[in-house]
Amino acid sequence: MQILDVNGNTTIESVASEGASIFLIHNGNRVKLQYLSYAQSKGGSDGGPSGWIPIAAETDNGVSTVVIRFTYSSGLSDSLYQAIDFAKDSGKVIRIHGKDNTLYPLGETPGDVNQLIFWGADATKFFNKFGSIISPRTFLSDARDSLTGQANFNIALMGGNDFLEVTGGSNNFANGNNGEDYIVLRGGQGRYLGGADNDRLEVFAAEAGSQVNGNRGMDVVTGSVDGVIYRGGSENDTLQVSAGTVWGDKGADTFQAVTGAGVAVVQDYTVGKDFVQGIAGGSFTLTDQGLSYGVGNDQMLLLLNVNDASQVSVI
Structure with a gap:
């Protein structure tokens, strides 16, 4: 088990022995976060991210917002970021934060995955929005x-x-x-x-x-x-x-x-x-x-x- 982040009364941990599952702990309640796989297209010829890791989380009004950072082995020098809202009691995805302050409920996400990830100039806007729970580590x-x-x-x-x-x-x-x-x-x-x-x-x-x-x-x-x-x-x-x-x-x-x-x-x-x-x-x-x-x-x-x-x- 590895503690990834602690923010107030919200903790994110990664457990390699459970298939590198990610867990969120809020006020002592531990839930496994629903995994979302994306066919990322920005990784160059090999496609897809070389790694991803939750880097911050905050729980408010029954919703845990988790910020994820993607890295790529080739074709893209920037890190990519994404923010997903999970139900704090079940770990199920509620919605995904998109560009232009759009919120996409699960099942209603756009076909263009680029609308759900932030990099470059958009990453600056992303950090402005989520600055209360994350600063670049x-x-x-x-x-x-x-x-x-x-x-x-x-x-x-x-x-x-x-x-x-x-x-x-x-x-x-x-x-x-x-x-x-x-x-x-x-x-x-x-x-x-x-x-x-x-x-x-x-x-x-x-x-x-x-x-x-x-x-x-x-x-x-x-x-x-x-x-x-x-x-x-x-x-x-x-x-x-x-x-x-x-x-x-x-x-x-x-x-x-x-x-x-x-x-x-x-x-x-x-x-x-x-x-x-x-x-x-x-x-x-x-x-x-x-x-x-x-x-x-x-x-x-x-x-x-x-x-x-x-x-x-x-x-």
Whole structure:
């Protein structure tokens, strides 16, 4: 599985083991998107696109708009773009966005596929229209990239064991993709995904609303900034957080008690599966929200909706 994009509460993922199917996740509901095949005529003598990938999505009023980028191996230097509206609960195509702000319901699309794809001068109009959910993403190489002092970016780090340091900006986005990546936040606001393999994401400073997510692999997520959302991802992760909103997500996760100002509010401690890594002198206190863990007046973890300390595995 590869996370392609996260926009607010909408996520796109590609799953190679399921025939490279594309899934859209909105508020926890995961649906497979209906596949549309097009006999593209702009690929030169070999015809058709050499690849396509969803690059952004946004859900509003029951409709998920997905932006797709096509690439060609010959005959066309530009990338082509398309926008399709899917039903968020079924993944079925509702309509396709055409040129001149025309909307074509499925089954009523024009015979000329060029009316449904955007490139060149039309691509500028396309980005103006869908600028609220997409900005052009920079795809780096499969080599090891090291980026310091970054701000105001939208990047895919691709392969290699990459390093990214964020110092500012707003609406930043980064996906580590393959490799054991290290992402450090020292400022700014944005969304940061570790991608595949065992990644490390560390938050020293960030603006409220920022999100870090280990994604796949056995990741280590560290932070001390309240107002940030910390997520482990799909496998057995370690979350070393002293303040903020914490999700282990899937897998057997370890929530480590960390001293410092604030409390790490754990949203999804799973009894019989997850662990709390304790500290000398630590103990549980029952609150109206769940179990609080700490030493004296320093409350470090709050396990929401867990009310019995005997149900918590402490290591």
